[in-house]
Amino acid sequence: MAPFNSTQQSRSHHLPAFRPKEGQSKKKKFRTLKDVMKRAKRVAIPRDDYSKLMCSICGSGEKDEEILLCDGCDNGFHMMCLRPVVVRVPIGSWYCNKCHDHHPTPIQKFTQRKIMDFFRIRKSAMKCISPEVARRQRKRSRPLVLQKKSRKLLPYIPTEDHDRRSKQMESLASALINLKLEFSNDLTYFPGMAPKSANQSNFESGGMQVMSKEDIRTLEKCKAMAERGEYPPLRVVFDPLEGYTVEVDAPIKHMTFIAEYTGDVDYIRNRADDDSDSMMTLLLASDPLKSLVICPDKRGNITRFINGINNHTEDGKKKQNLKCVRYSVKGECHVFLVASRNIAKGERLYYNYNGYENAYPTQHFV
The missing domain is CATH 3.30.40.10 (Zinc/RING finger domain, C3HC4 (zinc finger))
Structure with a gap:
């Protein structure tokens, strides 16, 4: 019920008397206090002395x-x-x-058009494939001859149900918007930071693992799926203790490619006094002045919300179900998150923030 004021009272004298029709109840419906409080704007009353x-x-x-x-x-x-x-x-x-x-934390609703625009999904790349056809295609891609098991990257399997997939994407879009971040599924380079020419894997101290041709094909397949709006079966949820975190919405197999860690690329020397909690090492060069980091404080993807383990406790270490790996792909450094074991639906994703260095304090992590 709207608050009473004198203006409303003066106007009421000029309104015709309300006469309910025959059979119509004279009772008025009032909004509940809970509904009023939900719609009301919050007003912060500052303290006199802090x-x-x-x-x-x-x-x-x-x-x-x-x-x-x-x-x-x-x-x-x-x-x-x-x-x-x-x-x-x-x-x-x-x-x-x-x-x-x-x-x-509310999850915003998005139309199909807004989701396509937000994630920059190319309409020409979208194809309506029935679940039966998709299963047959995956079955045909398997080798007919059983070979010795090798540790190769597996492409993720997106959710087939369109509505469920839309809710997964809505959860990510809401989290990015709430943190005022832009979506980017690639490394980004801007003036004043490190140029793309600085990202050379041959600068890495001791060398960097080169991604195999077969794994590159898996990576390209996952990127093609992302361009069609087909992402891993993941949801971004908010936890009062952990903040934003990522939850698995369908089983994921060991060695499945999850996502590339993305954001703005900058020199480590430029971020010496940066208090960001989400920077990722991209290149540890022999010359420290050439070392690079990924900074997802303005742009990023779902990897921005995957939490780290407390690697000072056994319970914390048991949570880890992803591993962070750096690869040289066509001469450039890239960071990928890969499933380190089979992951069940409902699990939250965790990896070791100190995979390459032991500088990040994780003893306070949940």
Whole structure:
């Protein structure tokens, strides 16, 4: 029910009297308080004094520049006291673990046209293939003669149900939009950062593993599927402890290609003071000035939301179901995430953030 005001009262005298028709009930339908609160705009009332603000976990008011204020209860929390630790100040509204249940992160709805535009899906590449035909094609691709088992990359199998696949893509698009990120399924190069010519695998100290021709064909097949809007069966979900994370929506086999880690490519020297929690090593050159990192703070894909394990505990190590591998592909460095074992539906994806270096602090990870 809309709030009462004097303007509405004066207007009501000029309206004709309401006379219900025969058989029509005189009762009016009022919106519930829950519905009113859901539609109402939230107004933040600032405190008069923040100088005495304390962390609700440790009780200290020191390092007030690192205290986050919950937009629900207005209590303060040190970024390092939270579990998992919050590495950088969140973009937009932030809620503590207790308040998050009352403020769930919404999943936006997208039309088919908006999904195609957001993920830059080429309409000419989209083909309507029945599930039966797709299964026959996968069956024909298998070798007729059993050979010695080799560790080759497997292409992912996208969800066949169109509506379910759309919901998977909606979850990723919503997460990217909430963090004000653009979708990019490739490495990106911009002026002021490292040029594409800097990405040369022969700069790698000690050399880099070269991707085989067969694995390159698998990679190209996965990229072709992505251009048609066929992605791995994954959903982005929000957890109050872990933040955004990725959940498997269908079983995935060991050695299945998941995605390439994408973002802006820059020199490590330019990011020495960057507090981003999502940078990925791309090139460890013999000359440190040529070393490169991937920075998905403005552009990225689903790999931006895959979490790391706590590699200081046995339980944390058991969570790992992906491995991060760097390959030389046609002379350029690339980082891929691959299934390190069979993954069941409903599992969340994790990999070791310290696969090549031991500099990232993971002891506070869940």
